[in-house]
Amino acid sequence: MSDLLYSEEEEALRAAVRDLLTDHCDTTSVLARAESDAPHDLAAWKALADGMGLAGLLVPEARGGQGATHREAAVVLEELGRAVAPVPYLTSAVVATEALLNCADGEGPLADLASGRVIGALAVGLHTAPGAAYATVRADGGALHGELTGIADAAVADVLLVPADDGGLYAVTADEVTVTPQTSLDLTRPLARVTLDAAPGRRVGDAEPAVRRALRAGAGLLASEQLGVAEWALTETVRYLKDRKQFNRPVGGFQAIKHRLAQLWLEVVNLRAAARAAADALATGEDTDVSVTVAQAYAAPVAVRAAEEALQLHAGIGMTWEHPVHLRLKRAKADSIAYGTAGAHREALAELVDLRAP
Amino acid sequence: MTDADELRRRTRELLAAHPPADTERLDFLRARFDAGLAWVHFPEGLGGLGLPRSLQVVVDAELTAAGAPDNDPRRIGIGLGMAAPTILQYGTEEQKARFLRPLWTGEEVWCQLFSEPGAGSDLAALGTRAVREGDDWVVNGQKVWTSSAHVARWAILIARTDPDVPKHRGITYFVCDMTDPGVEVRPLRQITGEAEFNEVFLTDVRIPDSRRLGEVGDGWRVAQTTLNNERVAIGGRRLPREGGMIGPVAGTWRERPDLRTHDLHQRLMKLWVEAEVARLTGERLSQQLVAGQPGPEGAGMKLAFARLNQEISGLEVELRGEEGLLYDDWTMRRPELVDFTGRDAGYRYLRSKGNSIEGGTSEVLLNIVAERVLGLPAEPRTDKDVAWKDLAR
Numbered sequence: 001m002s003d004l005l006y007s008e009e010e011e012a013l014r015a016a017v018r019d020l021l022t023d024h025c026d027t028t029s030v031l032a033r034a035e036s037d038a039p040h041d042l043a044a045w046k047a048l049a050d051g052m053g054l055a056g057l058l059v060p061e062a063r064g065g066q067g068a069t070h071r072e073a074a075v076v077l078e079e080l081g082r083a084v085a086p087v088p089y090l091t092s093a094v095v096a097t098e099a100l101l102n103c104a105d106g107e108g109p110l111a112d113l114a115s116g117r118v119i120g121a122l123a124v125g126l127h128t129a130p131g132a133a134y135a136t137v138r139a140d141g142g143a144l145h146g147e148l149t150g151i152a153d154a155a156v157a158d159v160l161l162v163p164a165d166d167g168g169l170y171a172v173t174a175d176e177v178t179v180t181p182q183t184s185l186d187l188t189r190p191l192a193r194v195t196l197d198a199a200p201g202r203r204v205g206d207a208e209p210a211v212r213r214a215l216r217a218g219a220g221l222l223a224s225e226q227l228g229v230a231e232w233a234l235t236e237t238v239r240y241l242k243d244r245k246q247f248n249r250p251v252g253g254f255q256a257i258k259h260r261l262a263q264l265w266l267e268v269v270n271l272r273a274a275a276r277a278a279a280d281a282l283a284t285g286e287d288t289d290v291s292v293t294v295a296q297a298y299a300a301p302v303a304v305r306a307a308e309e310a311l312q313l314h315a316g317i318g319m320t321w322e323h324p325v326h327l328r329l330k331r332a333k334a335d336s337i338a339y340g341t342a343g344a345h346r347e348a349l350a351e352l353v354d355l356r357a358p
Numbered sequence: 359m360t361d362a363d364e365l366r367r368r369t370r371e372l373l374a375a376h377p378p379a380d381t382e383r384l385d386f387l388r389a390r391f392d393a394g395l396a397w398v399h400f401p402e403g404l405g406g407l408g409l410p411r412s413l414q415v416v417v418d419a420e421l422t423a424a425g426a427p428d429n430d431p432r433r434i435g436i437g438l439g440m441a442a443p444t445i446l447q448y449g450t451e452e453q454k455a456r457f458l459r460p461l462w463t464g465e466e467v468w469c470q471l472f473s474e475p476g477a478g479s480d481l482a483a484l485g486t487r488a489v490r491e492g493d494d495w496v497v498n499g500q501k502v503w504t505s506s507a508h509v510a511r512w513a514i515l516i517a518r519t520d521p522d523v524p525k526h527r528g529i530t531y532f533v534c535d536m537t538d539p540g541v542e543v544r545p546l547r548q549i550t551g552e553a554e555f556n557e558v559f560l561t562d563v564r565i566p567d568s569r570r571l572g573e574v575g576d577g578w579r580v581a582q583t584t585l586n587n588e589r590v591a592i593g594g595r596r597l598p599r600e601g602g603m604i605g606p607v608a609g610t611w612r613e614r615p616d617l618r619t620h621d622l623h624q625r626l627m628k629l630w631v632e633a634e635v636a637r638l639t640g641e642r643l644s645q646q647l648v649a650g651q652p653g654p655e656g657a658g659m660k661l662a663f664a665r666l667n668q669e670i671s672g673l674e675v676e677l678r679g680e681e682g683l684l685y686d687d688w689t690m691r692r693p694e695l696v697d698f699t700g701r702d703a704g705y706r707y708l709r710s711k712g713n714s715i716e717g718g719t720s721e722v723l724l725n726i727v728a729e730r731v732l733g734l735p736a737e738p739r740t741d742k743d744v745a746w747k748d749l750a751r
Contacts (some may be wrong), residue, residue: 003645004638004641005645005646005649113680233420238732238734242733242734242735249735250734251734252735253735255725258724258725259721259725259728261734262732263729265727265732266661266662266727269639269658270636270638270639272639273639275641276642277638294634297627297631298635327541345626346624346628350623350627353608353630355608355611356618357618357620358618358619358623
């Protein structure tokens, strides 16, 4: 059975990441940044990736990384989710990195991504579930033509991994393509349209297995980010309702509210077990498909509900732009589509565990 | 030599001295208790060796591999899960020496005389009276929802010894002899048709003061030990995938393509995921306990399983369609074991309705989670400073 706990080292890593995010990604600065032309916090990214060496967690030391596992990356993502930190960790250090790990000719960009000095993005729409169809561009000799939309964090990517219609995955540097930001529901993980007009690309491997592997890791570790979002929502709401008074009592003392929060706590506890199981399964390679689909089928509704409950229970103040809850609601809702909806994962699971549709 | 190695050595010694194949079941169990291998976290001389609870698996694995008999823990769950930890914590040396061995071997079955018709969720309001007469206490009252009362030799009992103080302070905890002529056990038939529980009428039952557990008036605190262990017993099971209520419905789904509909499929998959995640949470809780870092997660397990058992069994009845209209047997039976997943879907559906009531209603448990885990304000208490005899009833 998989190890569902956190090791001492993992807890130390969490504390370090949380410290860093307290300095870099407080609510006011995240919100101010989200409204600017540069929503990503590249200073925080540099501190995480370059300073702490977290961009290379999934990459073996022999290939230029830290030789850690998905378990540690999951802890980082819990903290990033809690802070809704606008850094391309999931997209570059997990998804793009996993794609390159599957590519024999991906060594160059892989080591660059692992060092954190180069940001990568897999040019597959964020909504795509592992194993689902995805858009490709036309490969014409060495030149790529086409347009891909919904590419998360493409605005800050230095290298894009582009699937083409010849079955290849191509590394394309950002200055060879046009990246146009799309107005996104999630202000802290913005999407962009990537236009390729005879862009030169270097084929690094086959797209299909690389994309599948990348999206599976993305889906599995997204559950840890969702756990972070949900935990923030629960903790902040409990804190607020102990303090907020109406009818001459703390609002958190009304039984209707207590029961809702207790229920939410229960779901967050469940989500933690599911997210740890997925991270551990990705690390060990045992029971990975089932663990990842279970985690994703469970995580999205919990994170969304936690954020929605946080808003409702904060009431008026939670509806304001200045209050941080909306950043979590937007992240949670976008995450519920990212790397496949809960429904898509349940469908996949039905096949995996032999509970077939009629 | 590590504790685990030492335990393995002792277990093999026990097996060598009492080969299971040539030893009477009861003799083996007694020998196991006397060797300190019954529950290793109990003290020496009382069936244990004072070792961490997590090491019990070492003994159990050796014994299972050797085909040794067990003490049929499901039959004596109340004794093992509730009476034993309470006796260990509050009992006198004489009480521990008298009760724990036959409790563990199953020679003496235990039941719990707590709930009353007028004291359910508000258990501390109980009205069964115990009045001191010389060296005895004379007990009168009615208890309800008592499993195993009809086979039990002993009961853990809480009764009111002082009606003039607020309810929590006037309760005392006793061990009640179920063979006392004043104890009358009547079956309580429930919605499944069977009578798994009993009503117990206590009329001038005499309990010697030497069978009191804890101080006079301290029974509520003693009972907390029992009740906390009850919730652990109900919620904290380690299961394989599809090991719970989801197993039978998943099996039916696979075997009966003719029953499948799209709507049922959506609902089945949702519940399957929830059951799997609840299982993982239970697994995580066990890992925390083994690692010596018990978390508050246990408080939620019973809540989760109650809801899941009800929803899953409800889905299964619906899935079975025409067969869902039938019921296996309404005969009034007196089962000795509770098996939530036993019998047919209809039974499971009806029996699981009790899961959100027994051992603390889900509503009360949500309050407990909100107050003890999340630290939210407690419910307003209008009965705190009122003598028990003046409470509204």
